[in-house]
Amino acid sequence: MNKASNITRRTFIRAAAATTLAPLLWPSAAQSQQSRPASRPIPSSGEALPLVGLGTWSTFNVGNDRLARDACAEVMRNFFLAGGRLIDSSPMYGSSQEVIGYGLKKLGYPKSLFSADKVWISDGAEGPAQIEASRRYWSVTRFDLLQVHNLLSWEAHLPTLFAMKAAGRLRYVGITTSHGRRHRELEHVMASQPIDFVQFTYNLADREAEQRLLPLARERGIAVIVNQPFRKGALLNALERRRLPPWAAEIGCTSWAQFALKFIISHPAVTCAIPATTQVAHLLENMGAASDPLPDPAMRARMAAIAEGI
Amino acid sequence: MSEWWTYSLQDLLMFSPQTYYRLFELYNADLWPAHLLALVLGSSPLLLFFRHSDRARPWIVALLASGWVSVAWLYFWTRYASIHLAAGYFALAFVIESLLLLGMGWSHGSFIPARAARWRQRTGLGIFLFALGLYPVLGMALGRNWTQAEVIGLAPDPTALATLGILLLTGTRPFWVLAPIPVLWCLISGATLWAMASPDFFVAPGLALLAALIAILDRTKQG
Numbered sequence: 001m002n003k004a005s006n007i008t009r010r011t012f013i014r015a016a017a018a019t020t021l022a023p024l025l026w027p028s029a030a031q032s033q034q035s036r037p038a039s040r041p042i043p044s045s046g047e048a049l050p051l052v053g054l055g056t057w058s059t060f061n062v063g064n065d066r067l068a069r070d071a072c073a074e075v076m077r078n079f080f081l082a083g084g085r086l087i088d089s090s091p092m093y094g095s096s097q098e099v100i101g102y103g104l105k106k107l108g109y110p111k112s113l114f115s116a117d118k119v120w121i122s123d124g125a126e127g128p129a130q131i132e133a134s135r136r137y138w139s140v141t142r143f144d145l146l147q148v149h150n151l152l153s154w155e156a157h158l159p160t161l162f163a164m165k166a167a168g169r170l171r172y173v174g175i176t177t178s179h180g181r182r183h184r185e186l187e188h189v190m191a192s193q194p195i196d197f198v199q200f201t202y203n204l205a206d207r208e209a210e211q212r213l214l215p216l217a218r219e220r221g222i223a224v225i226v227n228q229p230f231r232k233g234a235l236l237n238a239l240e241r242r243r244l245p246p247w248a249a250e251i252g253c254t255s256w257a258q259f260a261l262k263f264i265i266s267h268p269a270v271t272c273a274i275p276a277t278t279q280v281a282h283l284l285e286n287m288g289a290a291s292d293p294l295p296d297p298a299m300r301a302r303m304a305a306i307a308e309g310i
Numbered sequence: 311m312s313e314w315w316t317y318s319l320q321d322l323l324m325f326s327p328q329t330y331y332r333l334f335e336l337y338n339a340d341l342w343p344a345h346l347l348a349l350v351l352g353s354s355p356l357l358l359f360f361r362h363s364d365r366a367r368p369w370i371v372a373l374l375a376s377g378w379v380s381v382a383w384l385y386f387w388t389r390y391a392s393i394h395l396a397a398g399y400f401a402l403a404f405v406i407e408s409l410l411l412l413g414m415g416w417s418h419g420s421f422i423p424a425r426a427a428r429w430r431q432r433t434g435l436g437i438f439l440f441a442l443g444l445y446p447v448l449g450m451a452l453g454r455n456w457t458q459a460e461v462i463g464l465a466p467d468p469t470a471l472a473t474l475g476i477l478l479l480t481g482t483r484p485f486w487v488l489a490p491i492p493v494l495w496c497l498i499s500g501a502t503l504w505a506m507a508s509p510d511f512f513v514a515p516g517l518a519l520l521a522a523l524i525a526i527l528d529r530t531k532q533g
Contacts, residue, residue: 061325063392065332094324094393179321232320278326 036083037290040271042172043221044196049114051265051290053086054079054283055227055276061094071278073103078280080110082287088199088225088274089138090118090149091130097137105139115140116197116225118176120149124156131164145197147174151182151189158193172196178227179206183213190216199225202270204263204307205235214269223271226264230275235260238310245306251295257282261289263303266296323505325393330506331449334458334465337389345461352377352442352462355476356435371415374473377463378408385466400495404466407473407491414484430528434478437517441471445513452509467514470495474521485525493518 039048054076062068076087089096097117104113117134119127131146146161148154154175164170174197177186183200190198190213198217202209203226217224230236239256253259257275264273275286295303338345355373358366382404391397445468446459462468470492477485500515 058324058326061393062329063325063333063389065329065336068329068332092324092395094395179318278328 035291037287038265038292038294039290040265042196042223042271044172044223049223049272050083050085051270051272052084052261052286053088053114053116053225053272053274054084055274056087056089056096056100057093057227057276058232059276059278060089060096060099062099063095068278069099069102070106072099073106075278075280075283076100076103077107078283079287080107080112082284083112084287085112085114086116086145086225086272086274087113088116088227089134090120091134092118092120092149097134101137101139109139113140114144116145116147116174117143118147118149119157119161120152122153124153124160127153127157127160131160142169142171144170145172145174146170147176147197147199150177151175151185154189158189158195162194172223174198174223174225176200176225176227183208187212187216190220190222195222197223197225197271199227201228202226202264202267203229203231203235204239204260204304205231205310207304210267214267218269224269226270226273229261229264229273230257235307235310239307242306247299247302251293251299252291253289255285257285258289259303261286262295263300265290266294266300319501319505323502324395327506327508329393330502331454331458333389333393334460335455337385337464338457338459338461341384341464345459345464348377348461348463349442352468352472355472356438356442359476359479368415370476371411374476375408375411375415377469378404378411378473380463381466381469382408384464400466400498403491403495407488410488410491411473414487427528427531430524431479433520433524434475436475437478437521438472438475440517441468441475445471448510448513466495467499470499471514471517474518478521478524489522489525493522 037050037052039050041048060072062072079087087100089100091097104110115138117131117138119131119134121127121130131143135143146164148157148161158173158175161170161173165173173195175186175189175193175195176199177183178199178201186198186200189195198213200209200213202214202224206228214224216222236256239260244253244256244259248254248259251262253262261273261275264270275282277283277286351373355370358370358373382401386397386401386404390400394400442462446461447456449458449460450456460468462472473492474489474496477488496514496518500511500513503511503514
């Protein structure tokens, strides 16, 4: 653990000052905040969703630490400024939901927010109470998207979510998994249930989803949210030992993070990737990936070849 | 929580290393100067122990038990629970350990130094002193801030290790009743640190397993 990674008051003030002064000092940062990120329509409604969202697993679970909560709110502020919409969380993420609620309140509940949360409890009868608790943490009138987390008791939860959608208390229904687990079962749900969204892991190193899940999502008109785009940072750690290839500039990549994100969001079936971060600089870098040009299939093959063996 | 089994160790790490160590930083800031009292009280079991007095025994046990209760309440329940969904279960385990300590402490023949072999006592003494004096500065040696120090009676790892040290100093019977929870906690803590890529992940589980190994060897020797 190095000292630099500890959040101190001084570090936070510096970060906040850097964020505030960034548009003055670095015009390109200001431009990236003003330009809108590339988006893709949600198949079931046609509503456009920016290709990069904000995940909160681990990064937003900061407990009652006021300084860290303010830092998360600052990330959220920059996310919305950069044109971001979808923020994803879960009851499994500790204090993340509360921290999102704290940030939203501080930011005056941005109208562009696309709230995505999950239900994660074994007993289907307890699902509605958990959803209501989550809604209160976020302090939103209703969620845009609710997903069954990691397929847990999906048979019990999906009818609840469909009923909420029919009653106008929810806009979209989805289901999630991660780490390449239970793909067969997920495939079954995608093929048999009228869900709007599906969320799973897909990145340069974990490409199993290309075989069946991504084509099936496209065929069934299901929006795809991609989690763990950087394999919880391990992928970037491995990639950053190498130099970014010069041809990455052809698709506007200035970092490995953008390289990895552009690979994901250039898949035509992907609707949104949700990297998680606690740093404004990383957030802006991630948001910068949601821009043209995106790699074509030939370029995607070159990108995938780079990551082989990781 | 039957869904836990579907997750790997890395999946269960719900927070970043920054958040974990910052938790200790804020916790210590709020409790200061309780650390000084904790260190004095934490060293007393050892002083009482070497008095070879049967009257000292309830005090040793009461001090150890109070350390486990304070960690359960102050650390797990009021702090760790804000970032870890299983913190309530950890708090419960620490309360159970304190009750077991009190129960065993008042039973006849427990916590008496003469019942343990010398090599076992030396290992126990070493582990206790490490938990008391070296564990709080271990983080500093690895580049962490001193404000994040983990102190006996306030943080779980040094409390569990100090207890194992005292148990090695005592007779065989209390060890097998009282060691499972501290050993288990040290393994859980080590797994958490390992998932966070902390270089000291092996310290607490290593010492806990050493304590268990010494107790097993002693038992085998005694036949």
